[in-house]
Amino acid sequence: MAQDNPTPPTAQLRVLTPDGRAPGEQPQWRRDFPIDTAQDNFVARRDFTKFMVLISASFVAGQGWIALKTLRGRPGETGPRAIARVDELTVGQAALFFFPGEHDSCLLVRTGEGGEREFLAYSNKCSHLSCPVTPDVKAGCLRCPCHHGSFDLATGRPLAGPPRRPLDRIVLDVRDGSVYATGVEERTV
Ligand code: FES
Numbered sequence: 001m002a003q004d005n006p007t008p009p010t011a012q013l014r015v016l017t018p019d020g021r022a023p024g025e026q027p028q029w030r031r032d033f034p035i036d037t038a039q040d041n042f043v044a045r046r047d048f049t050k051f052m053v054l055i056s057a058s059f060v061a062g063q064g065w066i067a068l069k070t071l072r073g074r075p076g077e078t079g080p081r082a083i084a085r086v087d088e089l090t091v092g093q094a095a096l097f098f099f100p101g102e103h104d105s106c107l108l109v110r111t112g113e114g115g116e117r118e119f120l121a122y123s124n125k126c127s128h129l130s131c132p133v134t135p136d137v138k139a140g141c142l143r144c145p146c147h148h149g150s151f152d153l154a155t156g157r158p159l160a161g162p163p164r165r166p167l168d169r170i171v172l173d174v175r176d177g178s179v180y181a182t183g184v185e186e187r188t189v
Contacts, residue, residue, distance in 0.1 A: 017030075018030075080173055080180035080181065081099060081100075081180060081181050082178045082179070083097045083108060083121075083179055083180065083181050084097070084108055084179045085177055085178050085179070086174065086177050086179060089108070089119075090110065091110050091111065091113060092110065092111075092138070093137075094108060094110070094135040095107070095108045096108075097121075097181070099170060099181040100181075100184060105124050105132065106121055106123050106124055106170050107121060107122055107124045107133070107134075107135055108120075108179065109121070109135050109137060111137065111154075118174065119172055119174060119179050120153065120154070120169075121170035121172055121181065122142065122167040122168065123167055123168035123170065123184070124142075125167075125168075126146065126149055126163060126167075127158070127163045127164070127165040127167060128147060128149055128161070128162045128163040129146060129147070131145065131146035131147075132144075133149075133151065135153065140152065140153045141153050142156075142167065144163065147161055147162050148161045149161030149162055151167050156168075156169050165189070166187045166189075168184055168185065168186045169185040170184060170185075171183040
């Protein structure tokens with residue numbers, strides 16, 4: 001008597017769930033986001049790679065920005081530019097000028113008669129939160145009205161208030177009866 005070929009048994013598939021409960025008994029949040037552990041690792045690796053690429057790009061952009069700022073700060077590379085005639089200011093007077101860009105406001109102060117240091121110039125952006133500073137030549141300082149900061153007129157270093165960094169110094173050259181700005185010295189200490 002011929003025997004029918006027996007049907008091969010169907011494989012018994014058992015769906016594995018993280019907590020061992022049947023898929024229908026899983027909490028709602030797991031049914032809403034059905035990503036298993038292996039997929040989760042894949043997503044995490046992809047996100048990590050994206051994160052690393054972004055960090056690297058930010059690092060490269062930051063280095064470029066620092067290089068640009070350094071170039072801008074080198075004396076001689078942005079000037080020279082005549083900013084005043086020597087006889088335009090008497091001792092104790094100050095004048096506003098823009099250097100190196102048309103929006104970079106600076107202060108030129110005459111502190112003496114003759115000699116190498118008769119003129120000083122600084123960026124007039126306070127190193128705290130960029131309020132404009134004003135000179136007080138008699139007191140030997142530059143004052144920031146925003147938070148009562150002050151800077152030494154001779155060095156640009158902070159004397160009082162919240163500022164911690166000196167003012168950027170404008171490098172000057174006094175010759176042939178004129179004062180020239182030749183560069184910006186950016187200082188962090
Ligand atoms: S902005 Fe100058 S002290 Fe704050």
